[in-house]
Amino acid sequence: MKISVVRPRELGGPERARWRELQKADPSLDNPFLSVEFALAMDQLRDYVRVAVIENEDRIVGFFPYERHNFGIGKPLGGFLTTCHGLIAAPDLQLDARALLRACRLTVYDFDHLVAGQPTFAPYESDVRPAPVMDFTTGFDNWLDQVKANSPKNLKTVRYKERKLGREHGGLRLAWASDDESELRTLLSWKSDQYRRTGRVDRFAQPWIVELTGLMHASRSPDFSGVLTMLYAGDVPVAGHFGLMTATTLVGWFPAYDTEYARYSPGIVHHMQMAEAAAKSGLHIIDMGKGGKEYKDWLKSGTLYVAEGRVSRPTPAAAVHWIGRTPFNKARTIVLDRPSLYKAADRVLKGFGRVRSTVQHDPNAVPKEVPGAP
Structure with missing residues (x-):
């Protein structure tokens, strides 16, 4: 087995075509964050993006996109921005994970949204979590x-709030796959808020x-698009979403809404209408990603699985990294897995958010006690 490391931009046409071929051959890889187009966009913006090209008898059998940070710390491509990562390879490809890290000049590789069950990383999975999906393969009405x-x-x-919003504000319409840059700016301003x-x-x-979001919005191809x-x-725009799409799967990324219309629950109303538009356009799945949002539980009609874990080589840098990261990762998993803890943490963060907003608008203001804070 031969492993060579390159920048994504250095992949030629045949290599990119092989990447797409491997991705399409395995349904578990049907996620735009695993697409070569996403790797190429990240490579335009970040110097630490790499991809390991895995060959066997002069034939490419896999790709491993990753980020290489200081001291050989490896992270999934896109890190905290993405909801899926892993090897793009045949389902039965199994490598020595530590040998892969050595070829990539990595001391450690942490993952928290890895395609579950990949043979190379399965021995290092510490937990497997559900990622709820909206599944339209049997039709929108069945969903x-x-x-x-x-x-x-x-x-x-x-449905009641949907009718009320339309009745009181001039009717509803959904713009699907909009190429309007001003709409994207509006959505991102809502999300920042x-x-x-x-x-x-x-x-x-x-x-x-x-800039990455803008690049993705401009991407249009049969296998990969920003939506x-x-x-x-x-x-008046009241709610929206920007995500990435393969030919059959849309992945949730940045949903947001105008808080002036919060009493109508425009975010959920939008999700319902987006689901219908997605099904009509031929998509099979909207992947909502793992996490503690209650609306996912009642919108879901299926589940995918992603894994958390860590691979390391015996180096001082890996040991220091473990001390700094592992306790935090365990605490985060416990919170996300328990709705009561998630709600409590969310209340505390919102309280700090209100305090921060107050101080930003009036530096002399005395903050009130943060609800839920110790």
């Missing part, structure tokens, strides 16, 4: 029947992430 079975009360409430309001780090404060949807009430 809707499942949603109703999951929670008739929630569906009834959303949401990050700040809920105490999270604003990802779009980093220019390279804004922007926007829900309008009359002539």
Whole structure:
């Protein structure tokens, strides 16, 4: 087995075609974050992006995209931005994971959204988590029947709010696969506001992430596209989503809404309409990703699985990395897996978000006690 490491931009036409061939041959790899187009876009913006090309008897049998940071610390391509990573290879390909790390000049590789069960990494999986999906393979109406079975009360409430929003604001329409850059800017401004309001780090404060989103929005091909949807009430945008799509799978990425319309639950109304548009366009699945949002439980009609874990070589850098990261990863898993803890953590973060917003608007203001904080 021969392993060579290159920048994604150095892959020629035959190598890129082989990547797509391997991806299409395995349904578990049907995710745009595993596409060569995503690797190429990341390579335009980040110097630490690499891909290991795996050959057997002069034939490429796999690709391993990753990021190589200081001290040989390896991370999945796109890191915290992405919801799927792993080897793009035949399902039965099994490598010595530590030998792969050595070829990639990595001391450690942490993963938290790896395609579960890949033979190379399966021995290092510490946990496997469900990622709920909306599955339209048997038709949109069957999916809707499942949603109703999951929670008739929630569906009834959303439909009521949907009618009310349309009635009071001039009717609803969904713009599917919009190429309007101003709509994308509007969505990202909502998302930045949401990050700040809920105490999270604003990802779009980093220019390279804004640029990556723009590159993805401009991508249009049969196998890979950025997809922007926007829900309008009359002539006013009220909620939207930007995600990435293969020929059959749309992955949730950046949903957001205008808080002026929060009483109508425009985010969920948008998701329902986006699901119908996706099914009509021929998509089979919307992957909502793992995580503790309650709406995923009643919108889902299927489940994929992603793994968490760590591979390391016996080096001082790997040991230091373990001390710094492993306890945090375990704590995060516990919180995400327990709705009560997730809600409590979410309340605390929102409280800090309100304090931060108050201080930013009035530096002399005395913050009130943060609800839920110790």
